[in-house]
Amino acid sequence: MTATTALPAPRSHVGLLGWLTTTNHKHIGILYMVTTLVFFGFAGAFAAVIRADLMTPNHPLVDRQMYAELFTLHGTAMIFLVIAPFALGIANYMLPLQIGAPDMAYPRLNALSYWLFLLGGLVILSGLLTRDGAAAAGWFAYAPLSTTGSQGNGMDLWAMGLLLASASSIMTAINLIATTVLYRAPGMIMWRLPIFCWDMIVTSLLILMAFPPLATTLALILIDRNLGGHIFDPSHGGSAVVYQHLFWFFGHPEVYIMVLPYFGIITEILPVFSRKPVFGYVGMVLSTLAIAGLSMAVWAHHMFATGAVLNPFFSAMSLLIAVPTGIKYINWIGTMWKGAIVLPTAMLFAIGFLLNFLLGGASGVMVASPPIDYWAEDTYFIVAHMHYVLGGGSMFAAIAAVFYWFPKITGVMLRETWGRLQFWLMFIGFNATFWPMHLLGLAGMQRRIYTYPPLPGWGLLNLIATLGADLLGVGVLLFLWNVWVSLRHPVPAGPDPWGGFTLEWATTSPPPEFNFTALPQIRSNRPVFDLRHPLADGPARQSAAEAP
Amino acid sequence: MPGGTTLQAGEIHRVWDIFLLTATAIIVTVYVLIFWSIAVYRRRGEGLPPQFHDDLPWEVGLTLLPLLIVTGLFVLTYRAEVRIEHVAADPPVQIRVTGFEWSWRFEYAGGGPTVTGTPEQPPVLVLPVHQPVRIDITSSDVDHAFFVPAFLFKRDAIPGFVSSFQWDLSEPGTYRGECAEFCGLDHAAMNFTVSVRSRQAFADWLRRARAAHPGPATALPPGGRPATRGGALAGPAVR
Numbered sequence: 001m002t003a004t005t006a007l008p009a010p011r012s013h014v015g016l017l018g019w020l021t022t023t024n025h026k027h028i029g030i031l032y033m034v035t036t037l038v039f040f041g042f043a044g045a046f047a048a049v050i051r052a053d054l055m056t057p058n059h060p061l062v063d064r065q066m067y068a069e070l071f072t073l074h075g076t077a078m079i080f081l082v083i084a085p086f087a088l089g090i091a092n093y094m095l096p097l098q099i100g101a102p103d104m105a106y107p108r109l110n111a112l113s114y115w116l117f118l119l120g121g122l123v124i125l126s127g128l129l130t131r132d133g134a135a136a137a138g139w140f141a142y143a144p145l146s147t148t149g150s151q152g153n154g155m156d157l158w159a160m161g162l163l164l165a166s167a168s169s170i171m172t173a174i175n176l177i178a179t180t181v182l183y184r185a186p187g188m189i190m191w192r193l194p195i196f197c198w199d200m201i202v203t204s205l206l207i208l209m210a211f212p213p214l215a216t217t218l219a220l221i222l223i224d225r226n227l228g229g230h231i232f233d234p235s236h237g238g239s240a241v242v243y244q245h246l247f248w249f250f251g252h253p254e255v256y257i258m259v260l261p262y263f264g265i266i267t268e269i270l271p272v273f274s275r276k277p278v279f280g281y282v283g284m285v286l287s288t289l290a291i292a293g294l295s296m297a298v299w300a301h302h303m304f305a306t307g308a309v310l311n312p313f314f315s316a317m318s319l320l321i322a323v324p325t326g327i328k329y330i331n332w333i334g335t336m337w338k339g340a341i342v343l344p345t346a347m348l349f350a351i352g353f354l355l356n357f358l359l360g361g362a363s364g365v366m367v368a369s370p371p372i373d374y375w376a377e378d379t380y381f382i383v384a385h386m387h388y389v390l391g392g393g394s395m396f397a398a399i400a401a402v403f404y405w406f407p408k409i410t411g412v413m414l415r416e417t418w419g420r421l422q423f424w425l426m427f428i429g430f431n432a433t434f435w436p437m438h439l440l441g442l443a444g445m446q447r448r449i450y451t452y453p454p455l456p457g458w459g460l461l462n463l464i465a466t467l468g469a470d471l472l473g474v475g476v477l478l479f480l481w482n483v484w485v486s487l488r489h490p491v492p493a494g495p496d497p498w499g500g501f502t503l504e505w506a507t508t509s510p511p512p513e514f515n516f517t518a519l520p521q522i523r524s525n526r527p528v529f530d531l532r533h534p535l536a537d538g539p540a541r542q543s544a545a546e547a548p
Numbered sequence: 549m550p551g552g553t554t555l556q557a558g559e560i561h562r563v564w565d566i567f568l569l570t571a572t573a574i575i576v577t578v579y580v581l582i583f584w585s586i587a588v589y590r591r592r593g594e595g596l597p598p599q600f601h602d603d604l605p606w607e608v609g610l611t612l613l614p615l616l617i618v619t620g621l622f623v624l625t626y627r628a629e630v631r632i633e634h635v636a637a638d639p640p641v642q643i644r645v646t647g648f649e650w651s652w653r654f655e656y657a658g659g660g661p662t663v664t665g666t667p668e669q670p671p672v673l674v675l676p677v678h679q680p681v682r683i684d685i686t687s688s689d690v691d692h693a694f695f696v697p698a699f700l701f702k703r704d705a706i707p708g709f710v711s712s713f714q715w716d717l718s719e720p721g722t723y724r725g726e727c728a729e730f731c732g733l734d735h736a737a738m739n740f741t742v743s744v745r746s747r748q749a750f751a752d753w754l755r756r757a758r759a760a761h762p763g764p765a766t767a768l769p770p771g772g773r774p775a776t777r778g779g780a781l782a783g784p785a786v787r
Binding site for chain 1: 559560563564567568571574575578579581582585586589590591592595596597598599600601602603606607610611614615617618621622624625626628629632649685689690691693695697698700701702703704706707708709711712713724726727728729730731732733734735736
């Protein structure tokens, strides 16, 4: 790293005007991440009220209208304002660094994406301030419930806000693809791209395929609500089933938009802390492509219980997704196998991801079978399933990413002791919250009810879930405390605290304005490792002269 | 877990058992491998571990294995689904179920009765044991879902679309039913009760109900037990 220590000191002070007008990918990345953290605070608070409401049978804390608003906004915010855009924020910051680029391809478009995203989020939440309250038709907003008179202006604000957020995501996807195609450093051929970058490209392709149908559907909701469109109104020949097709044609790829980036993050973290190259690089790339392809052909597995779709086809496609996902697990274990593993907080959360996501994947395979789905659909079994995928999976990976890259972004380390405590609180809290929901679902507790009768076991399982959610909340607060303490009493990180493999570790922490003044030779998918261990074996390296 | 309430529930439960067994085996195997890696391959000193990065035979083999497993699961699923989805052409008992905000209407074919519930007074669906029952389901306003947890089965009630399924009930009893698809404010109160009776008791009930309510009825039919004790959610006791 001697070549990089002579870089000029990064500009440390940006100023308010600087943040408002920035087009630098690193600043926009930070804006994204901080904004999603704030939205996460809202969505988490909504969840806390939901869990408090359900703590005991027949004792609702909030009324049915407020409850409907809370679960609608919790789902909408977590999906559209937290899990998906946080990955875009990380990608904004890390993808140009990992490919050795000075910035994104279209910096001004990038800034526009961020501000549209922020505006969209605020418009969605502003429904809470209207007289009739926020949207209360669920994050999926099934028509005709969402398009008939029972919903107030909050529903319109929900659809408009999501339209803005969709436009933002589409622009970011274009930007990420263009950046990777056009701005890779010399020697960074596609087969040397860090897996995180591959997964972001595929995620971006999915965004380009899934978000235009979502935007169309949202526009149709607005037309039905405000212009008398009757598109989803069966009494005028419209179709409620078509609404479901349109929504899930977006909605299932969206699941992978919220998962693939985090697969990528895990695939960055496991090799570094196992001190081994990623196992099965080509298999990792091909399995990501396979998952993305299949995810475009499984949407109607959300509609098995309608009796209106070709269940066997969508069942077969959904079951097949287990194969490329299985490849990923095999490769993750292959990466750790015979490695030299250390367990800092980032690695703990990565392993937490492996353990949690596997359960979410397994329950996903179960409900890919229509007979099981007839039983489990719209019960707490599905709540458990999707939280194991997006909470125990994506959220754990997001926290792993924060612990892994915080030193790069801020130049200081997070406290490991607090981090480990946070991991154990969140791992135990998460499983205590969501594991009992499998049993609740199988016992027939349906989703989206604000109160429930004291049937055998329901009270106890709900109580455990609520206490688990409290532990999760304590873990999140501990994280905020950790960030505060670490920034107040900085422990300098240096350019490469973990012994990283990829190019972001070849520059200062934080990186200078245009990232690099010199790059190491890129002869494999881990150039910084090659620099440190010039004689080690590893993925085939060509000399710079041979490289295309 | 109940699986003996209907023929269809038996099929569903068989599929569930095999999926659960497969999932458990896979989860245990993967967990063992992960914990083994963490426990055994810890960093000791600064030396580099072996830098292997692929192994084609293992990778191909471990791709084919899950492919075989999901193929087997699909065949199992498909065969069960054909049996679950079977609907007889003209079964002796046919009922049209209509969901509305926020209760259900049950119309018995061949001369009534019609049973209509309210959130405060959930309706009772009386059915015979050991006799195929066909249910044609739809909605008159927004999406609902007709769910009887003990039968391990639900079907969406969608406006403008009628969907049919069959139950072959094997066990007399009283079962709790609920709406599973969020449908607005009183979604949580959109319950009903299924009362499964012997063929003779069902025939008696049907005769009396038709005599009392030859046309569309709004009250509970005679023989239907009062299904609520006041509060919207104080549903009938579940077996």
